[in-house]
Amino acid sequence: MNTEPIDILIAGGGPVGAALALALQDSGHSVVLTEARSAETDTSGAPSTKSGHARPIALSYASRLILERLNAWSGLAATPIETIHVSQQGGFGRTQIRAADCGVPALGYVVAYDKLQQGLLAVPCSGRRIFGAKLSAFDGATAVVLTQDGEQAFAPRLTIFADGAGVVDDRAVPAYNKDYRQTAVVAWVKSAAAHRGRAWERFTPEGPLALLPYGADYGLVWTTNPERAAHLFALDTPAFLAKLHAAFGDRLGAFTEAGERSTHPLALRYQRDDTQPHSLCVGNAAQTLHPVAGQGFNLGLRDAWELARLARDARDPGSASFCAHYRRARAPDRRAGIQFTDSLVGLFSNSNPLLKLGRGAGLLALDLVPFARRFVARRMIYGANALP
Numbered sequence: 001m002n003t004e005p006i007d008i009l010i011a012g013g014g015p016v017g018a019a020l021a022l023a024l025q026d027s028g029h030s031v032v033l034t035e036a037r038s039a040e041t042d043t044s045g046a047p048s049t050k051s052g053h054a055r056p057i058a059l060s061y062a063s064r065l066i067l068e069r070l071n072a073w074s075g076l077a078a079t080p081i082e083t084i085h086v087s088q089q090g091g092f093g094r095t096q097i098r099a100a101d102c103g104v105p106a107l108g109y110v111v112a113y114d115k116l117q118q119g120l121l122a123v124p125c126s127g128r129r130i131f132g133a134k135l136s137a138f139d140g141a142t143a144v145v146l147t148q149d150g151e152q153a154f155a156p157r158l159t160i161f162a163d164g165a166g167v168v169d170d171r172a173v174p175a176y177n178k179d180y181r182q183t184a185v186v187a188w189v190k191s192a193a194a195h196r197g198r199a200w201e202r203f204t205p206e207g208p209l210a211l212l213p214y215g216a217d218y219g220l221v222w223t224t225n226p227e228r229a230a231h232l233f234a235l236d237t238p239a240f241l242a243k244l245h246a247a248f249g250d251r252l253g254a255f256t257e258a259g260e261r262s263t264h265p266l267a268l269r270y271q272r273d274d275t276q277p278h279s280l281c282v283g284n285a286a287q288t289l290h291p292v293a294g295q296g297f298n299l300g301l302r303d304a305w306e307l308a309r310l311a312r313d314a315r316d317p318g319s320a321s322f323c324a325h326y327r328r329a330r331a332p333d334r335r336a337g338i339q340f341t342d343s344l345v346g347l348f349s350n351s352n353p354l355l356k357l358g359r360g361a362g363l364l365a366l367d368l369v370p371f372a373r374r375f376v377a378r379r380m381i382y383g384a385n386a387l388p
Contacts, residue, residue, distance in 0.1 A: 001151060001152075001153050002153065003142060003153040003155045004152070004153065004154050006030045006154050006155070007317060008024065008029050008030070008031045008032070008157065008159075008311070008317060008318075009031075009033075009034070009154050009156035009158070009160065010032070010034070010127075010162055011034055011135040011138075011143070011160065011162065012034075012036075012161060012162035012283070012285065013033050013129065013131070013162075013163070014035075014162065014163030014283070015117055015120055015163065015283075015297065015300075016162050016163045016283030016284070016300040016303065017033060017035070017304075018033070018117065018120035018121055019066070019072070019120055019301055019304045019305075020282060020304035020307065020308060021033045021125050021127045021129065022070040022071075022072065022120065022123055022125055023070060023305055023307075023308030023309075024127060024311060025125065025126045025127065027308065027312045028312070029311060030127075031126075031127030031128070032127065032130065032154060032156075033125075033128070033129045034130050034133040034134065034135060034145050035129065035131050035132075035133065036132070036133065037131065037132070038131050038132040038148075039121075039129075039131035054112055054113065054114055054188070054259075055112070055113050055186045055219070055262065056110050056112065056113075056212050057110070057112070057113050057116055057294075057297055058108050058109075058110055058199075058212055058294030058297075058298075059078065059108050059109045059111060059297070059298065060107070060108045060294075060382070061104045061106055061107060062298065062302070062381050062382045062383070063108075063109075063297070063301050063302075064106075064108075066302075066305050067119075067301075070120070070123065071123050072119050072120050072123050073119075075119065075122075076111060076119045077111065077112070078109035078110065078111045079109060079110045079111075079197070079214045079215060080105070080106035080108075080109050080197055081099075081108045081109065081199045081213060082098065082099050082106055082196075082197035082198065083096055083097065083099070083107075083197065083199070084096070084097045084198070084199045084200075085198055085199070086201045086202075086363060086366075087200075087202050087203070087363070088203040088204075088356065088359055088360065088363065089203065089204040089205070089209075089247070090205075090351075090356070091357075092360040092364070093359065093360030093361060093362070093364040093367075094363055094364075095363045095364070095366040095367035096367065097373055097376060098377075101370065101374045101377045102374060102377045104381065107199075107377060107380065107381060108380075108381070110212045110213055110214040110219055111214075112214070130145070130147060132148040133145050133147040133148070133152075134146050138279070140276045140277045140279065141155060142154070142155055143156055143159050156278070156318065157278065157317055157319075158278055158279065158280065158311075158317040158318035158322075158323075159278060159279045159280075160279070160280050160281070160307070161279065161280070161281045161286075162281075162285055163283045163284055163300075175269055175270065175271050175272065176268070176272065177267060177268070177269050178267060178268040178269075178342075179265075179267045180207075180268065180290060180345060180349075181225060181226065182207045182223050182224065182266045182290075182349070183223070183224065183226045183229035183263050183264065183265050183266060184207075184222065184223050184229075184263065184264045184291055185220070185221075185224065185229050185232050185233060185261055185262075185263055186219075186221055186222075186261065186262050187220050187258050187261040188214070188217045188219060188220070188258070188259040189211075189218050189220045189241070189244065189255050189257065189258045189259070190217050190218070190255065190256045191218060191252035191253060191255050191256065192253030192254045192255075192256060193251075194216075195213035195252075197213060199211065199213060200248070200251075200252075202247075202248055202249075203349070203359070204247060204349075205349065205350055205351035206224040206228065206349065207222075207223030207224050207225075207292075207349050208291075208292045208344075208349075209221075209222045209223065209247055209248060210222075210291070210294075211248070211252075212294075220244070220258075222244070222247070223266065223290075223291070223292070223349075226265065230263070232261075233261050237258050240258055241254075241255040241256070241257075241258055266290050266291070268289060268290060268341075268342055270286065270287035270288070270334075270338060271285070271286050271287070277320065277323075278318040279318075279323075280307065280323055280326060282300060282303035282304055282307060283297075283300030283301075283303060283304070284296070284300060286334070287299065287300075287334060287337070289337065289338065289342075290341045290342065290344075292344045292345055292348075293340065293344060293380060294380075295340065295341050295380070298383070299333065299334065299337040299383065302330075302385075303334075306329055306330055307326055310322070310325060310326055310329065332384050332385055333383040333384045333385040335384075336379070336383065340379065347359065
């Protein structure tokens with residue numbers, strides 16, 4: 001088996017990996033992207049994959065700017081979030097964060113995962129994309145990819161694990177794992193009231209319940225304990241909608257329809273710095289966050305953008321100095337994103353009466369102090385690195 005030398009191998013062609021390949025165009029580096037899912041050709045001749053993930057994805061306004069620069073925004077079905085209403089179940093205090101707080105047209109946008117994936121793959125890419133291909137071995141110098149036509153070996157200067165592709169030998173990259181003992185129930189739902197560009201984040205003792213506007217519907221991400229999630233998943237539609245109304249309240253009137261449901265166990269996972277040589281992790285392969293506040297994908301997209309920016313000026317993107325430089329550059333944003341979401345889960349996912357009182361006071365203060373509201377909004381939009 002011959003080994004082909006290349007500059008950069010991206011293992012994982014989900015949205016973050018696909019965006020990274022596009023961001024590396026015209027970088028002067030030879031790039032190969034491998035994606036385990038097989039590709040089909042759409043009516044325009046562009047490749048597309050069927051992931052089966054119709055779940056909602058919340059893009060920040062900063063992520064829109066990145067996708068625009070990648071020529072992947074135009075034509076993407078996206079619903080703007082102009083306001084986020086935050087409250088807690090069974091307690092006082094609420095706040096509304098508005099796009100006007102930051103002087104942007106929208107705080108973010110809601111898209112369907114599959115549509116985002118297809119939009120990224122529809123953009124012509126100078127790098128080579130190999131579908132139906134999975135990384136089967138990696139020793140830091142050679143990467144063996146199992147394709148539909150057999151094994152293919154590459155000798156990349158840099159191997160990037162993207163979109164949860166992980167590593168071939170998990171023992172080589174120690175990771176932090178924290179099981180939240182929560183499961184997200186995800187579905188598309190309709191309500192009697194129009195959303196008018198407003199997203200809802202309602203904290204309950206079992207976890208946050210988010211409603212994200214998309215088209216004429218809402219994307220529901222309902223976090224609860226695993227036992228109740230299994231119960232909600234098994235209910236018929238009328239009973240499920242009744243439970244949703246009881247948990248959310250009357251602000252949107254009755255919930256009238258629900259699509260197919262899926263469940264996703266939730267945990268915090270992130271890679272430590274002692275990674276294999278000549279390799280980096282981005283997106284969910286670097287950090288998997290709780291969905292509260294919708295930070296995970298946006299953090300991963302910023303990983304990809306920063307990595308591509310640094311790689312353009314690097315003679316050897318797989319060198320130890322380059323990898324260390326990238327990790328240092330991403331550390332503040334990455335650490336802040338992990339701490340922000342993990343703290344929200346710990347602070348709000350309980351029924352402690354003293355914490356409930358403190359949460360209510362905090363939400364009320366946030367609503368009354370424009371500076372604090374603007375700080376939180378900018379953190380959600382741009383991450384830590386772009387904060388003044």
